[in-house]
Amino acid sequence: xNKKIFSIALTFIAVALVHLADAQQPxxxxxxxxxxxxxxxxxxxxxxxxxxxxxxxGYVEGKNIALEFRWAEGKRDPLPGLAAELVRLKVDVLVSGxxxxxxxxxxxxxxxIPIVMTAGSDPVAAGFVASLARPGGNITGPTLGGLxxxxxxxxxxxxxxxxxxxxAVLGNPDGAxxxxxxxxxxxxxxxxxxxxxxxxxxxxxxxxxxxxxxxRGGAGALIGLNSPxxxxxxxxxxxxxxxxxxxxxxxxxxxxxxGGLMSYAPDRSDLFRSAATYVDKILKGRKPADLPVEQxxxxxxxINLKAAKQIGLTIPPNVLARADKVIK
Numbered sequence: 001x002n003k004k005i006f007s008i009a010l011t012f013i014a015v016a017l018v019h020l021a022d023a024q025q026p027x028x029x030x031x032x033x034x035x036x037x038x039x040x041x042x043x044x045x046x047x048x049x050x051x052x053x054x055x056x057x058g059y060v061e062g063k064n065i066a067l068e069f070r071w072a073e074g075k076r077d078p079l080p081g082l083a084a085e086l087v088r089l090k091v092d093v094l095v096s097g098x099x100x101x102x103x104x105x106x107x108x109x110x111x112x113i114p115i116v117m118t119a120g121s122d123p124v125a126a127g128f129v130a131s132l133a134r135p136g137g138n139i140t141g142p143t144l145g146g147l148x149x150x151x152x153x154x155x156x157x158x159x160x161x162x163x164x165x166x167x168a169v170l171g172n173p174d175g176a177x178x179x180x181x182x183x184x185x186x187x188x189x190x191x192x193x194x195x196x197x198x199x200x201x202x203x204x205x206x207x208x209x210x211x212x213x214x215x216r217g218g219a220g221a222l223i224g225l226n227s228p229x230x231x232x233x234x235x236x237x238x239x240x241x242x243x244x245x246x247x248x249x250x251x252x253x254x255x256x257x258x259g260g261l262m263s264y265a266p267d268r269s270d271l272f273r274s275a276a277t278y279v280d281k282i283l284k285g286r287k288p289a290d291l292p293v294e295q296x297x298x299x300x301x302x303i304n305l306k307a308a309k310q311i312g313l314t315i316p317p318n319v320l321a322r323a324d325k326v327i328k
Contacts, residue, residue, distance in 0.1 A: 051067075119272075161247050175225070197214070302323065
């Protein structure tokens with residue numbers, strides 16, 4: 001009997017020692033690599049929304065999750081190297097912090113580490129996913145919406161400036177979605193009786209010369225395409241558009257907060273919060289190939305009446321009535 005009791009006691013001790021050893025083993029802290037095409041200053045609300053989204057899901061930076069940031073400062077050339085650097089760190093998930101150029105760099109750097117987009121344009125047109133419902137590879141996440149947004153912004157510009165006939169389009173021809181965005185806009189322009197004036201905006205562009213070219217071309221308004229250059233020079237572009245007395249519609253409400261006329265876009269903070277939920281699902285074992293790409297369902301029209309006054313434009317009542325937010 002004593003031998004039996006002794007054997008049971010030894011068993012309990014052995015089990016306790018195993019549990020104690022497991023408890024003393026440091027748990028692996030997941031690492032998230034974040035590649036930004038522009039700079040932290042261009043994404044203050046988005047970054048905070050991403051971090052808050054992680055906190056809401058129980059992640060505490062420095063305790064049970066680690067974030068590695070790399071920024072290209074609005075230049076395309078550093079992106080491949082920065083993407084490769086994050087891959088070498090053997091992070092668990094990669095996050096593309098704005099724009100298709102960052103996503104493309106990550107895609108070229110790895111086909112195994114999961115990649116979460118945050119605010120890219122149409123990922124099917126860009127070749128990142130097979131379909132929105134079944135991405136099929138290692139990329140998924142929320143997007144800014146389809147290419148039809150470019151046409152919608154052009155419609156709003158025409159409504160705001162009824163006599164408009166020629167629109168300058170700022171974009172980088174090297175961008176992954178430049179061609180599809182331009183095609184969509186050309187279709188909308190024909191329907192609206194507008195002429196488009198493509199103007200190149202590259203990372204080395206002198207913005208004063210860019211706006212001189214717009215003026216010389218006779219454009220009566222301005223619209224920009226999604227690109228890291230457009231985001232990185234956001235404040236200066238908004239200033240020059242007002243100085244040139246050009247009505248402009250932008251891809252992000254931050255342009256309007258920085259003095260631009262108006263924007264039509266989803267709330268990027270919502271997209272970044274959503275990106276945190278994708279990260280969580282992947283860390284818990286879900287595969288990007290099986291996580292549908294999320295498209296925004298709500299779009300906000302933001303109008304800056306102060307900017308309108310500065311350029312001498314009266315926003316028509318029917319346009320103003322549709323605004324979700326008006327800056328006075």
